[in-house]
Amino acid sequence: xxxxxxxxxxxxxxxxxxxxxxxxxxxxxxxxxxxxxxxxxxxxxxxxxxxxxxxxxxxxxxxxxxxxxxxxxxxxxxxxxxxxxxxxxxxxxxxxxxxxxxxxxxxxxxxxxxxxxxxxxxxxxxxxxxxxxxxxxxxxxxxxxxxxxxxxxxxxxxxxxx
Amino acid sequence: xxxxxxxxxxxxxxxxxxxxxxxxxxxxxxxxxxxxxxxxxxxxxxxxxxxxxxxxxxxxxxxxxxxxxxxxxxxxxxxxxxxxxxxxxxxxxxxxxxxxxxxxxxxxxxxxxxxxxxxxxxxxxxxxxxxxxxxxxxxxxxxxxxxxxxxxxxxxxxxxxxxxxxxxxxxxxxxxxxxxxxxxxxxxxxxxxxxxxxxxxxxxxxxxxxxxx
Numbered sequence: 001x002x003x004x005x006x007x008x009x010x011x012x013x014x015x016x017x018x019x020x021x022x023x024x025x026x027x028x029x030x031x032x033x034x035x036x037x038x039x040x041x042x043x044x045x046x047x048x049x050x051x052x053x054x055x056x057x058x059x060x061x062x063x064x065x066x067x068x069x070x071x072x073x074x075x076x077x078x079x080x081x082x083x084x085x086x087x088x089x090x091x092x093x094x095x096x097x098x099x100x101x102x103x104x105x106x107x108x109x110x111x112x113x114x115x116x117x118x119x120x121x122x123x124x125x126x127x128x129x130x131x132x133x134x135x136x137x138x139x140x141x142x143x144x145x146x147x148x149x150x151x152x153x154x155x156x157x158x159x160x161x162x
Numbered sequence: 163x164x165x166x167x168x169x170x171x172x173x174x175x176x177x178x179x180x181x182x183x184x185x186x187x188x189x190x191x192x193x194x195x196x197x198x199x200x201x202x203x204x205x206x207x208x209x210x211x212x213x214x215x216x217x218x219x220x221x222x223x224x225x226x227x228x229x230x231x232x233x234x235x236x237x238x239x240x241x242x243x244x245x246x247x248x249x250x251x252x253x254x255x256x257x258x259x260x261x262x263x264x265x266x267x268x269x270x271x272x273x274x275x276x277x278x279x280x281x282x283x284x285x286x287x288x289x290x291x292x293x294x295x296x297x298x299x300x301x302x303x304x305x306x307x308x309x310x311x312x313x314x315x316x317x318x319x320x321x322x323x324x325x326x327x328x329x330x331x332x333x334x335x336x337x338x339x340x341x342x343x344x345x346x347x348x349x350x351x352x353x354x355x356x357x358x359x360x361x362x363x364x365x366x367x368x369x370x371x372x373x374x375x
Contacts, residue, residue, distance in 0.1 A: 012242040012253035030181035125177035157169040
């Protein structure tokens with residue numbers, strides 16, 4: 001049991017599940033499909049729960065959770081691609097966005113956006129994060145997060161009307 | 163410009179429809195997660211709510227036993243904050259997360275139905291310390307249907323002059339009902355205070371037959 005005084009500011013983990021559970025499930029399902037998506041949801045929450053007492057800033061919890069989720073999604077994509085460690089990291093990251101079941105959908109259009117834009121768009125509209133939380137998740141400034149969301153959204157206009 | 167910003171709004175709305183994740187799917191996924199967290203020890207404290215004749219009781223437990231019982235008029239959220247700050251922030255709602263929770267529900271139901279006179283539950287005393295903990299240990303020994311005064315309690319805990327501290331120990335009892343602070347009255351026989359409200363205290367004493375009416 002962890003009982004260090006430095007953790008005294010953290011709210012119960014349950015509040016994180018209540019606030020972000022739905023967005024986290026959508027984020028994982030969109031990126032990996034139903035089965036692998038739910039696995040990634042489980043793996044993310046378990047990893048976050050284990051590491052939670054070491055989180056320094058309670059206000060950063062949302063962004064922190066989705067940074068973990070992104071790693072778990074990429075892990076899952078790497079596993080199902082059955083690729084060796086030598087495989088190009090960018091190729092694996094791209095594979096973590098392309099779900100053949102989503103071909104022809106709006107999600108397929110999100111997947112081909114520039115990397116920062118697709119991540120920002122997914123965190124804003126699928127994960128339901130604020131711009132500040134997106135900045136934490138992506139390690140950027142809040143202004144950059146806002147810009148990435150907006151630029152990505154502009155690119156998607158055409159795809160929606162089809 | 164107007165139709166362009168309208169396009170953006172349409173795109174936003176469409177993005178919010180991606181992978182909707184129904185309430186049922188979310189509930190099932192969370193249930194699987196909490197079961198795993200409880201069985202592999204990633205969680206430190208689990209809790210659930212239990213309906214009683216007085217309203218909702220919040221029951222929290224660790225693997226060692228029942229940690230905290232929240233009475234109906236306590237703020238259930240601040241109860242969780244208290245646990246997160248004092249013990250561990252690894253707190254999850256997980257109905258049936260530990261066997262002790264199911265046992266506590268059963269015994270509480272029997273007690274409220276007048277069919278149980280003492281509790282046989284594993285208890286985790288981590289939420290109390292020092293003299294307050296001593297006082298709680300003594301309180302746990304007060305038999306069903308009997309009452310003692312705060313002064314009696316201080317004496318029994320080995321510090322006869324610490325009547326006020328004994329009162330504080332009752333006011334901060336993490337395990338009410340099971341550790342029967344409702345059996346502790348003022349010296350004149352007046353009810354004194356109760357975390358669940360004086361009405362509940364009187365009702366519990368009537369249930370135990372130690373108070374007329």
